[in-house]
Amino acid sequence: MLQVYLVRHGETQWNAERRIQGQSDSALTEKGERQAWQVAERVKALGITHVIASDLGRTRRTAEIIAQGCGCDVTLDARLRELDMGVLERRHLDTLSEEEEGWRRLLVNGTPDGRIPEGESMLEMSSRMHAALNACRDLPIGSRPLLVSHGMALGCLVSTILGLPAWAERRLRLRNCSISRVDHQESPWLAPGWVVETAGDISHLDAPALDELQR
Numbered sequence: 012m013l014q015v016y017l018v019r020h021g022e023t024q025w026n027a028e029r030r031i032q033g034q035s036d037s038a039l040t041e042k043g044e045r046q047a048w049q050v051a052e053r054v055k056a057l058g059i060t061h062v063i064a065s066d067l068g069r070t071r072r073t074a075e076i077i078a079q080g081c082g083c084d085v086t087l088d089a090r091l092r093e094l095d096m097g098v099l100e101r102r103h104l105d106t107l108s109e110e111e112e113g114w115r116r117l118l119v120n121g122t123p124d125g126r127i128p129e130g131e132s133m134l135e136m137s138s139r140m141h142a143a144l145n146a147c148r149d150l151p152i153g154s155r156p157l158l159v160s161h162g163m164a165l166g167c168l169v170s171t172i173l174g175l176p177a178w179a180e181r182r183l184r185l186r187n188c189s190i191s192r193v194d195h196q197e198s199p200w201l202a203p204g205w206v207v208e209t210a211g212d213i214s215h216l217d218a219p220a221l222d223e224l225q226r
């Protein structure tokens with residue numbers, strides 16, 4: 012059975028500042044680097060064969076550290092990027108106007124094509140995240156990949172695997188450098204396809220980790 016590990020990148024400067032990142036980027040903090048090393052330590056005995064990461068800087072750096080621990084190379088896949096937050100990227104959460112907050116609510120209130128102006132919908136993100144996950148099934152038999160991605164992107168992926176809507180991701184805390192695992196099974200009785208084995212595990216971290224909402 013194919014097991015795929017899902018890791019959210021380490022804490023970044025903008026995570027700490029509560030600044031919206033989306034497909035913009037900021038560097039890992041010292042804590043974020045340490046978190047990535049703790050993931051590497053945790054997974055190095057799991058027989059990871061591939062480390063595949065969103066091509067944004069924060070996920071690439073996290074993946075480089077994990078790959079060093081696992082003795083793998085890093086492969087980049089832009090489909091694993093965070094939601095494109097359009098005109099609100101780089102903005103501090105506490106500076107948003109009522110109208111701008113309304114745009115964010117469109118993402119999570121079930122509006123099918125809800126999006127921030129110039130941004131991406133949750134359905135569009137869900138589609139590319141599933142494509143990236145399903146690409147793991149084309150890896151050689153016996154592969155054990157680890158994907159490095161982002162809070163909303165991974166929350167949306169796990170939620171939709173569970174049969175929840177893409178916007179349910181707000182109900183699932185995936186903190187910085189949390190580890191989740193999804194398995195692909197063939198059993199027709201036990202829901203064939205992807206199943207969630209674990210979600211949001213942070214037991215390997217030595218200090219509390221941020222959720223991007225920080226509330």
Ligand SMILES: O=C(O)[C@H](O)COP(=O)(O)O
Nearest residue numbers: 031032033093161162223
């Ligand atoms: O700030 C954002 O865009 C998200 O809420 C969190 O994104 P991240 O998981 O890439 O930090």
